[in-house]
Amino acid sequence: MKTLNSSLVLSNLILIIPLIVLILLNYSSHVIAITPTPNIDNFLQCLSSHSNNDQSHPISNAIYTPKNSTFLNVLHNYIRESRFNTSSTPKPLAIITALAPSHVQASVICSKSNGLKLTIRSGGHDFEGFSYVSNVPFVILDMFNLRSIDVDIKSETAWVQSGATLGEIYYEIAQYSKVHAFPAGVCFTVGAGGHFSGGGYGNLQRMYGLSVDNIVDALIVDVKGRILNRKSMGEDLFWAIRGGGGASFCVVLSWKIKLVRVPEIVTVFSVSKTLEEGATDVVLQWQQVSTTIDRKLFIRVQPQVIEKEGKKTVQVLFIGLYLGQTKTLIPLMSKNFPLLGLKPKESKEMTWIETALFWYNIQEGSPLEVLLDRTPSPSGSFSSRKSDYVKKPITRLGLETIWSNMMNLKFVNATVLLQWNPYGGRMSEISEKATPFPHRAGNLFLFHYITAWEDDRYEITRINVEATRQLHDAMTPFVSKNPREAFLNYRDIDIGNNMNGTLGFAFKYFKANVNRLLLVKAKFDPSNFFSYEQSIPLLPKKH
DSSP, X not given: OHHHHHHHHHHHHHHHHHHHHHHHHHHHHHHHHHOOSOOHXXXXXXXXHHHTTOTTSOGGGGEEOTTSTTXXXXXXXXXXXXXGOSTTSOOOSEEEEOSSHHHHHHHHHHHHHTTOEEEEESSOOOTTOTTTOOSSSEEEEEOTTOOOEXXXXXXXXXXXXXXXXXXXXHHHHHHHOSSEEOOOOSOTTSBHHHHHHTOOOOTTHHHHOOGGGGEEEEEEEOTTSOEXXXXXXXXXXXXXXXXXXXXXXXXXXXXXEEOEEOOSSEEEEEEEEEGGGTHHHHHHHXXXXXXXXXXXEEEEEEEEEEEETTEEEEEEEEEEEESSOHHHHHHHHHHHOGGGOOOGGGEEEEOHHHHHHHHTTOOTTOOGGGGGOOSXXXXXXXXXXXXXXXXXXXXXXXXXXXXXXXXXXXXXXXXXXXXXXXXXXXXXXXXXXXXXXOOOTTOOEEEEEEEEEOOOOHHHHHHHHHHHHHHHHHTGGXXXXXXXXXXXXXXXXXXXXXXXXOOHHHHHHHGGGHHHHHHHHHHHXXXXXXXXXXXXXXXXXXX
16 A cells, blocks of 8 residues: 555656646746846936936935935834844845836836846735845835825725825825725725735725725736726736735736715724633624624624733633614624623724724824824734634634633743634625635635734744744634635735745635636736745746
């Protein structure tokens, strides 16, 4: 039997290895084709020559090199993951903090012609640092200056530049209307560029879907340096950038978003239960009702390890947003989710824009201008993140296993928490093929792993990263399979990359939509200029 198995393995390897070699050779050939020996001086000269027509925005004001005294400050300002902000982390040869679309065009044209990799950063929240770290010579195109927001309440739309943060978008909408909102995330320091192009989920998703489900146009700079809109880029590319990761295909300058209607007064609540207070029973019931209850109600479950009376336990937060008032919420909860025991005094009525502060744990009564703060709080922490999708309710034994792993795995001086975000409602009505984001009907909730710590010692980082991997591995019986799905915006290099000749990571992010994304990539970026560790690759050409 061992001999038979060995023969089968050898036969499979003989079939697979040539394909891997072809993919790697094809990838390498494209890299060689576009990467002559990088010359930063030629690159800088090229920038000037391609931007000299824009006298109102001299590109010289947007260029930072290591010769500038403020270079490191500019680099560090939008690094949100301290694991990739060390003295040994590779640094860019230059940073272009684009002040105008022409600077973006020049950055694309000149980095390509000079063999430099271009990384694109808007908010810097990517958990693997792909937007500001590379192991080959690279420059950063930083979009934070391109953050204008133009709201048109009459048409219920807004044009949003990629460098705008979610907080800035929410704040600007609120200046025009108390009954309009936009479906996106609760972390308001996140940049629109990456958030939207990866899907963009939030607490309005059960009512209105994702950010990408409410985007109606975009302006991009393609690999040739042209500015295109939805009509001129075509529906295939417009489809790809809404959930397929814009940085695989182009640079997105701005998005046209469709605003959604919300009541003038909505309701939020946050109720905590420890294991000793029956949290497991409440989570069991939450799994049964959270995706079928009124779509105007979104309830996130957030288990976290705490210490109580000198002993570790798990405390579960139930955080909710209801697009209505308390007087209708309480009867709804009593009927459908009685084990939580929500009381009127535990709920708070407020405007939708005020809920943006509530979800970010900003002190009640703080001015709305807090939303304009682009610095995360806390800033500079270390973290390890992962994601999963759950399609079947986890049993009591399964939940108890999760709680035990959270408490007993070898984390050191770390905050260990999970976020479970419910689906159902509008999310179950949109086709998996409508956008590249395929995680629709059939999912109960998105599972987000978060481990955070402040200690910058290498050994502490190694231990906490490994413990997070172990927690993720232990979840295998409870989550999606074939493929084990993952969320693009929660970047995770452990699930694979495109440098080893496989597409496994892409199927986890995009499932069957990978095939169409590959076709779009081949058509619109045939030289594989827009590339990084988890970008959509080029496959070998058939001979």
